[in-house]
Amino acid sequence: MSIDRNERPLEAGIHTDLSGRMTYGGYLQLDRLLSAQHPLSNPPHHDEMLFIVQHQVAELWMKLLGHELTAAVEHLRNDRVWQFGKVAARCKRVQEQLTAMWAVLETLTPSEYMQFRDVLGPSSGFQSLQYRSIEFLMGNKNAAMLRVFEYDPDAHARLRAALDAPSLYDEFLRYLARWGHAVPASHVERDWTRAHVHDPALLPVFERIYENTDIYWREYALCEDLVDLETQFQIWRFRHLRTVMRIIGFKRGTGGSSGAGFLRQALDLTFFPELFDVRSVIGPTR
Ligand code: HEM
Ligand SMILES: N[C@@H](CC(=O)c1ccccc1NC=O)C(=O)O
Numbered sequence: 001m002s003i004d005r006n007e008r009p010l011e012a013g014i015h016t017d018l019s020g021r022m023t024y025g026g027y028l029q030l031d032r033l034l035s036a037q038h039p040l041s042n043p044p045h046h047d048e049m050l051f052i053v054q055h056q057v058a059e060l061w062m063k064l065l066g067h068e069l070t071a072a073v074e075h076l077r078n079d080r081v082w083q084f085g086k087v088a089a090r091c092k093r094v095q096e097q098l099t100a101m102w103a104v105l106e107t108l109t110p111s112e113y114m115q116f117r118d119v120l121g122p123s124s125g126f127q128s129l130q131y132r133s134i135e136f137l138m139g140n141k142n143a144a145m146l147r148v149f150e151y152d153p154d155a156h157a158r159l160r161a162a163l164d165a166p167s168l169y170d171e172f173l174r175y176l177a178r179w180g181h182a183v184p185a186s187h188v189e190r191d192w193t194r195a196h197v198h199d200p201a202l203l204p205v206f207e208r209i210y211e212n213t214d215i216y217w218r219e220y221a222l223c224e225d226l227v228d229l230e231t232q233f234q235i236w237r238f239r240h241l242r243t244v245m246r247i248i249g250f251k252r253g254t255g256g257s258s259g260a261g262f263l264r265q266a267l268d269l270t271f272f273p274e275l276f277d278v279r280s281v282i283g284p285t286r
Contacts (some may be wrong), residue, residue, distance in 0.1 A: 033069040036056070036124065037049060038052075045112075047112045047118070048116045050104070050105070062131060062134060063102075068087050068094065069134060072084055072088055075087060076175050077171050079175065079178070080263060083219065088225040088228070088229065089225075091229060095232035095235075095236060099235050103184065105217065106243055110246075122254060124253055124257075129152075129155045132148075132162075133162045136159065136162040138168050138271045140195055140271060141163055141167065141192075141194055146163065152255070163192075165192060179219070181205050181209075182205055184199070196273075198277070206275060206278035210278055226275055241260060244266065245260050
Protein backbone atom coordinates (compact mmCIF):
# COMPACT_ATOMS: atom_id res chain seq x y z
CA MET A 1 0.00 0.00 0.00
CA SER A 2 1.75 3.14 -1.18
CA ILE A 3 -0.05 5.29 1.43
CA ASP A 4 2.48 3.84 3.87
CA ARG A 5 5.11 5.61 1.78
CA ASN A 6 3.07 8.81 2.04
CA GLU A 7 2.24 8.61 -1.66
CA ARG A 8 -1.13 8.61 -3.37
CA PRO A 9 -1.35 6.08 -6.20
CA LEU A 10 -2.74 7.24 -9.56
CA GLU A 11 -6.14 5.70 -10.20
CA ALA A 12 -6.51 3.60 -13.33
CA GLY A 13 -8.93 6.10 -14.88
CA ILE A 14 -6.64 9.12 -14.65
CA HIS A 15 -5.75 10.47 -18.10
CA THR A 16 -2.02 10.41 -18.74
CA ASP A 17 -1.98 10.44 -22.55
CA LEU A 18 -2.84 14.08 -23.13
CA SER A 19 -0.88 14.85 -26.27
CA GLY A 20 -3.11 16.63 -28.74
CA ARG A 21 -5.93 16.88 -26.18
CA MET A 22 -7.39 19.67 -24.08
CA THR A 23 -5.26 20.18 -21.00
CA TYR A 24 -5.28 22.39 -17.91
CA GLY A 25 -2.46 24.62 -19.13
CA GLY A 26 -3.78 24.69 -22.65
CA TYR A 27 -7.32 25.64 -21.74
CA LEU A 28 -6.14 28.41 -19.41
CA GLN A 29 -3.37 29.53 -21.79
CA LEU A 30 -0.96 29.43 -18.88
CA ASP A 31 2.04 29.64 -21.18
CA ARG A 32 0.90 33.16 -22.10
CA LEU A 33 -0.35 34.13 -18.65
CA LEU A 34 2.76 32.99 -16.79
CA SER A 35 5.27 34.37 -19.26
CA ALA A 36 4.00 37.93 -18.88
CA GLN A 37 5.93 38.82 -15.70
CA HIS A 38 9.05 40.74 -16.71
CA PRO A 39 10.75 42.81 -14.01
CA LEU A 40 12.51 45.80 -15.61
CA SER A 41 14.97 46.49 -12.80
CA ASN A 42 18.54 45.47 -13.62
CA PRO A 43 19.65 43.36 -11.90
CA PRO A 44 16.07 42.19 -11.23
CA HIS A 45 14.87 43.42 -7.84
CA HIS A 46 13.35 40.57 -5.82
CA ASP A 47 10.22 42.60 -4.94
CA GLU A 48 9.36 43.78 -8.43
CA MET A 49 7.75 40.38 -9.05
CA LEU A 50 5.29 41.08 -6.20
CA PHE A 51 4.49 44.48 -7.71
CA ILE A 52 3.81 43.01 -11.17
CA VAL A 53 1.80 40.00 -9.99
CA GLN A 54 -0.25 42.18 -7.61
CA HIS A 55 -1.32 44.44 -10.48
CA GLN A 56 -1.92 41.62 -12.91
CA VAL A 57 -4.13 39.76 -10.45
CA ALA A 58 -6.03 42.99 -9.74
CA GLU A 59 -6.56 43.48 -13.48
CA LEU A 60 -7.87 39.89 -13.78
CA TRP A 61 -10.38 40.44 -10.98
CA MET A 62 -11.33 43.75 -12.62
CA LYS A 63 -11.89 41.88 -15.86
CA LEU A 64 -14.43 39.66 -14.11
CA LEU A 65 -15.96 42.61 -12.25
CA GLY A 66 -16.45 44.54 -15.51
CA HIS A 67 -17.91 41.45 -17.15
CA GLU A 68 -20.38 40.90 -14.30
CA LEU A 69 -21.33 44.57 -13.92
CA THR A 70 -22.05 44.76 -17.64
CA ALA A 71 -24.37 41.77 -17.22
CA ALA A 72 -25.94 43.42 -14.17
CA VAL A 73 -26.76 46.57 -16.15
CA GLU A 74 -28.25 44.44 -18.91
CA HIS A 75 -30.40 42.52 -16.41
CA LEU A 76 -31.78 45.77 -15.00
CA ARG A 77 -32.49 47.10 -18.47
CA ASN A 78 -34.64 43.99 -19.05
CA ASP A 79 -36.35 43.93 -15.62
CA ARG A 80 -34.55 40.72 -14.61
CA VAL A 81 -34.40 41.58 -10.92
CA TRP A 82 -33.56 38.13 -9.57
CA GLN A 83 -30.75 37.67 -12.06
CA PHE A 84 -29.44 41.11 -11.16
CA GLY A 85 -29.24 40.12 -7.51
CA LYS A 86 -27.33 36.97 -8.36
CA VAL A 87 -24.75 38.85 -10.42
CA ALA A 88 -24.47 41.63 -7.81
CA ALA A 89 -23.67 39.03 -5.14
CA ARG A 90 -20.75 37.80 -7.25
CA CYS A 91 -19.55 41.36 -7.86
CA LYS A 92 -19.40 41.99 -4.12
CA ARG A 93 -17.28 38.86 -3.58
CA VAL A 94 -14.88 39.96 -6.31
CA GLN A 95 -14.65 43.41 -4.73
CA GLU A 96 -13.77 41.75 -1.42
CA GLN A 97 -10.92 39.92 -3.15
CA LEU A 98 -9.68 43.19 -4.66
CA THR A 99 -9.73 44.83 -1.25
CA ALA A 100 -8.09 41.91 0.58
CA MET A 101 -5.20 42.05 -1.89
CA TRP A 102 -3.83 45.27 -0.39
CA ALA A 103 -2.53 43.28 2.59
CA VAL A 104 -0.16 41.41 0.27
CA LEU A 105 1.25 44.62 -1.24
CA GLU A 106 1.67 46.15 2.22
CA THR A 107 4.50 43.68 2.86
CA LEU A 108 6.54 45.82 0.44
CA THR A 109 8.65 48.24 2.47
CA PRO A 110 9.10 51.89 1.41
CA SER A 111 12.79 51.43 0.72
CA GLU A 112 12.27 48.23 -1.29
CA TYR A 113 9.79 50.03 -3.50
CA MET A 114 12.13 53.00 -3.97
CA GLN A 115 14.79 50.59 -5.22
CA PHE A 116 12.82 49.89 -8.40
CA ARG A 117 10.22 52.69 -8.61
CA ASP A 118 12.25 54.53 -11.26
CA VAL A 119 11.63 51.78 -13.84
CA LEU A 120 7.93 52.71 -13.81
CA GLY A 121 8.57 56.04 -15.54
CA PRO A 122 5.27 57.93 -15.96
CA SER A 123 3.17 54.75 -15.79
CA SER A 124 0.49 54.62 -13.11
CA GLY A 125 -2.70 52.83 -12.12
CA PHE A 126 -4.33 56.07 -13.21
CA GLN A 127 -3.98 54.67 -16.72
CA SER A 128 -5.92 51.47 -15.94
CA LEU A 129 -8.54 51.14 -18.66
CA GLN A 130 -10.47 48.51 -16.76
CA TYR A 131 -10.59 50.55 -13.57
CA ARG A 132 -11.85 53.64 -15.39
CA SER A 133 -14.38 51.59 -17.37
CA ILE A 134 -15.77 50.16 -14.12
CA GLU A 135 -16.04 53.65 -12.62
CA PHE A 136 -17.93 54.79 -15.72
CA LEU A 137 -20.14 51.70 -15.67
CA MET A 138 -21.06 52.42 -12.04
CA GLY A 139 -21.76 56.07 -12.90
CA ASN A 140 -18.68 58.17 -12.06
CA LYS A 141 -18.43 59.58 -15.59
CA ASN A 142 -15.64 62.05 -16.31
CA ALA A 143 -14.89 62.86 -19.96
CA ALA A 144 -11.52 64.40 -19.01
CA MET A 145 -10.26 60.90 -18.15
CA LEU A 146 -10.38 60.02 -21.84
CA ARG A 147 -7.34 62.22 -22.50
CA VAL A 148 -5.09 59.79 -20.67
CA PHE A 149 -5.98 57.13 -23.28
CA GLU A 150 -5.33 59.19 -26.40
CA TYR A 151 -2.08 57.28 -26.90
CA ASP A 152 -4.10 54.08 -27.46
CA PRO A 153 -6.98 54.52 -29.95
CA ASP A 154 -8.52 51.13 -29.15
CA ALA A 155 -8.58 51.78 -25.40
CA HIS A 156 -9.85 55.30 -26.06
CA ALA A 157 -12.75 53.97 -28.16
CA ARG A 158 -13.70 51.43 -25.51
CA LEU A 159 -13.72 54.03 -22.74
CA ARG A 160 -15.67 56.40 -24.99
CA ALA A 161 -18.34 53.68 -25.42
CA ALA A 162 -18.53 53.29 -21.63
CA LEU A 163 -18.87 57.08 -21.29
CA ASP A 164 -21.71 57.20 -23.81
CA ALA A 165 -23.77 54.35 -22.34
CA PRO A 166 -26.24 54.63 -19.43
CA SER A 167 -24.61 53.58 -16.16
CA LEU A 168 -25.81 51.13 -13.53
CA TYR A 169 -27.54 53.95 -11.66
CA ASP A 170 -29.09 55.33 -14.84
CA GLU A 171 -30.57 51.92 -15.62
CA PHE A 172 -31.77 51.55 -12.04
CA LEU A 173 -33.59 54.90 -12.14
CA ARG A 174 -35.12 53.93 -15.49
CA TYR A 175 -36.22 50.62 -13.99
CA LEU A 176 -37.92 52.47 -11.11
CA ALA A 177 -39.65 54.82 -13.58
CA ARG A 178 -40.95 51.82 -15.58
CA TRP A 179 -42.36 50.31 -12.40
CA GLY A 180 -44.36 53.36 -11.46
CA HIS A 181 -42.02 55.30 -9.20
CA ALA A 182 -41.99 59.09 -9.51
CA VAL A 183 -38.51 59.40 -11.00
CA PRO A 184 -38.20 62.84 -12.63
CA ALA A 185 -38.08 62.70 -16.44
CA SER A 186 -34.64 64.32 -16.39
CA HIS A 187 -33.26 60.98 -15.14
CA VAL A 188 -35.06 58.81 -17.64
CA GLU A 189 -33.59 60.49 -20.68
CA ARG A 190 -30.47 62.59 -20.41
CA ASP A 191 -26.92 63.11 -21.63
CA TRP A 192 -25.41 59.86 -20.33
CA THR A 193 -21.85 61.15 -20.72
CA ARG A 194 -22.28 63.34 -17.61
CA ALA A 195 -21.76 62.10 -14.05
CA HIS A 196 -24.93 61.71 -12.04
CA VAL A 197 -25.27 64.74 -9.77
CA HIS A 198 -27.10 64.51 -6.46
CA ASP A 199 -30.76 65.41 -6.99
CA PRO A 200 -33.02 66.03 -3.97
CA ALA A 201 -36.03 65.33 -6.24
CA LEU A 202 -35.10 61.63 -6.05
CA LEU A 203 -35.36 61.49 -2.27
CA PRO A 204 -39.16 61.00 -2.10
CA VAL A 205 -38.79 58.02 -4.45
CA PHE A 206 -36.36 56.28 -2.13
CA GLU A 207 -38.15 57.42 1.02
CA ARG A 208 -41.29 55.65 -0.20
CA ILE A 209 -39.34 52.48 -0.92
CA TYR A 210 -37.44 52.46 2.38
CA GLU A 211 -40.55 53.25 4.44
CA ASN A 212 -42.59 50.54 2.72
CA THR A 213 -40.16 47.66 2.31
CA ASP A 214 -42.96 45.09 2.73
CA ILE A 215 -44.55 46.45 -0.46
CA TYR A 216 -41.47 47.50 -2.41
CA TRP A 217 -39.21 44.64 -1.32
CA ARG A 218 -37.88 44.15 -4.85
CA GLU A 219 -36.84 47.77 -5.16
CA TYR A 220 -35.46 47.74 -1.63
CA ALA A 221 -33.26 44.71 -2.39
CA LEU A 222 -31.94 46.45 -5.50
CA CYS A 223 -31.19 49.63 -3.55
CA GLU A 224 -29.29 47.68 -0.92
CA ASP A 225 -27.28 45.86 -3.59
CA LEU A 226 -26.22 49.24 -5.00
CA VAL A 227 -25.32 50.47 -1.51
CA ASP A 228 -23.15 47.37 -1.03
CA LEU A 229 -21.41 47.89 -4.38
CA GLU A 230 -20.64 51.54 -3.63
CA THR A 231 -19.46 50.75 -0.11
CA GLN A 232 -17.12 48.03 -1.39
CA PHE A 233 -15.78 50.37 -4.05
CA GLN A 234 -15.07 53.07 -1.47
CA ILE A 235 -13.35 50.57 0.83
CA TRP A 236 -11.05 49.65 -2.09
CA ARG A 237 -10.27 53.33 -2.68
CA PHE A 238 -9.57 53.84 1.02
CA ARG A 239 -7.27 50.81 1.24
CA HIS A 240 -5.41 52.01 -1.88
CA LEU A 241 -4.90 55.42 -0.23
CA ARG A 242 -3.66 53.89 3.02
CA THR A 243 -1.29 51.52 1.19
CA VAL A 244 0.05 54.43 -0.85
CA MET A 245 0.58 56.53 2.31
CA ARG A 246 2.39 53.59 3.90
CA ILE A 247 4.71 52.99 0.96
CA ILE A 248 5.41 56.42 -0.59
CA GLY A 249 4.04 58.78 2.07
CA PHE A 250 3.12 62.06 0.40
CA LYS A 251 5.46 61.86 -2.58
CA ARG A 252 4.06 62.83 -5.97
CA GLY A 253 2.66 59.98 -8.05
CA THR A 254 4.42 58.56 -11.08
CA GLY A 255 1.29 59.46 -13.05
CA GLY A 256 1.98 63.13 -12.31
CA SER A 257 -0.58 63.77 -9.58
CA SER A 258 0.06 65.15 -6.10
CA GLY A 259 -0.23 61.57 -4.78
CA ALA A 260 -2.12 60.81 -1.56
CA GLY A 261 -3.96 64.16 -1.64
CA PHE A 262 -5.27 63.40 -5.12
CA LEU A 263 -6.39 59.90 -4.12
CA ARG A 264 -8.12 61.26 -1.02
CA GLN A 265 -10.33 63.45 -3.23
CA ALA A 266 -11.71 60.29 -4.84
CA LEU A 267 -13.24 59.35 -1.48
CA ASP A 268 -15.68 62.26 -1.94
CA LEU A 269 -16.90 60.91 -5.27
CA THR A 270 -20.17 59.05 -4.98
CA PHE A 271 -22.07 56.73 -7.30
CA PHE A 272 -25.53 56.62 -5.73
CA PRO A 273 -25.73 59.67 -3.44
CA GLU A 274 -29.48 59.62 -2.85
CA LEU A 275 -29.31 56.05 -1.54
CA PHE A 276 -27.24 57.33 1.36
CA ASP A 277 -29.05 60.64 1.70
CA VAL A 278 -32.45 59.00 2.01
CA ARG A 279 -31.51 57.70 5.45
CA SER A 280 -31.46 61.27 6.76
CA VAL A 281 -35.15 61.76 5.99
CA ILE A 282 -36.55 58.39 6.99
CA GLY A 283 -38.83 58.60 9.98
CA PRO A 284 -40.29 55.88 12.20
CA THR A 285 -42.88 53.69 10.48
CA ARG A 286 -45.54 51.48 12.00
C1 HEM B 1 3.19 50.61 -4.31
C2 HEM B 1 1.93 50.54 -4.64
C3 HEM B 1 1.15 51.67 -5.21
C4 HEM B 1 1.40 53.02 -5.14
C5 HEM B 1 2.55 53.72 -4.47
C6 HEM B 1 0.34 53.66 -5.88
C7 HEM B 1 0.24 55.02 -6.03
C8 HEM B 1 -0.72 55.66 -6.77
C9 HEM B 1 -0.82 57.08 -6.97
C10 HEM B 1 0.12 58.11 -6.34
C11 HEM B 1 -1.87 57.34 -7.76
C12 HEM B 1 -2.34 58.69 -8.29
C13 HEM B 1 -1.97 58.85 -9.75
C14 HEM B 1 -0.48 59.10 -9.94
O1 HEM B 1 -0.06 60.25 -9.89
O2 HEM B 1 0.24 58.11 -10.15
C15 HEM B 1 -2.46 56.05 -8.08
C16 HEM B 1 -3.58 55.88 -8.85
C17 HEM B 1 -4.18 54.67 -9.09
N1 HEM B 1 -3.69 53.44 -8.72
FE1 HEM B 1 -2.14 53.08 -7.53
N2 HEM B 1 -0.53 52.73 -6.34
C18 HEM B 1 -0.07 51.50 -5.96
C19 HEM B 1 -0.66 50.29 -6.25
C20 HEM B 1 -1.77 50.11 -7.00
C21 HEM B 1 -2.38 48.83 -7.29
C22 HEM B 1 -1.90 47.47 -6.79
C23 HEM B 1 -3.45 49.06 -8.08
C24 HEM B 1 -4.37 48.01 -8.61
C25 HEM B 1 -4.66 47.92 -9.86
C26 HEM B 1 -3.53 50.49 -8.28
C27 HEM B 1 -4.47 51.13 -9.04
C28 HEM B 1 -4.57 52.50 -9.17
C29 HEM B 1 -5.68 53.15 -9.84
C30 HEM B 1 -6.88 52.47 -10.47
C31 HEM B 1 -5.43 54.52 -9.77
C32 HEM B 1 -6.35 55.64 -10.26
C33 HEM B 1 -7.19 56.07 -9.04
C34 HEM B 1 -8.06 57.27 -9.26
O3 HEM B 1 -8.20 57.76 -10.38
O4 HEM B 1 -8.64 57.74 -8.25
N3 HEM B 1 -2.51 51.09 -7.60
N4 HEM B 1 -1.75 55.07 -7.46
N1 LIG C 1 1.61 55.59 -9.08
C1 LIG C 1 2.60 54.77 -8.40
C2 LIG C 1 3.17 53.78 -9.36
C3 LIG C 1 2.29 52.65 -9.44
O1 LIG C 1 1.79 52.26 -8.44
C4 LIG C 1 2.06 51.93 -10.68
C5 LIG C 1 2.95 52.01 -11.74
C6 LIG C 1 2.77 51.25 -12.86
C7 LIG C 1 1.70 50.42 -12.94
C8 LIG C 1 0.79 50.38 -11.88
C9 LIG C 1 0.97 51.16 -10.75
N2 LIG C 1 0.06 51.10 -9.74
C10 LIG C 1 -0.78 52.06 -9.27
O2 LIG C 1 -0.76 53.24 -9.51
C11 LIG C 1 3.65 55.64 -7.75
O3 LIG C 1 3.51 56.84 -7.77
O4 LIG C 1 4.59 55.07 -7.21
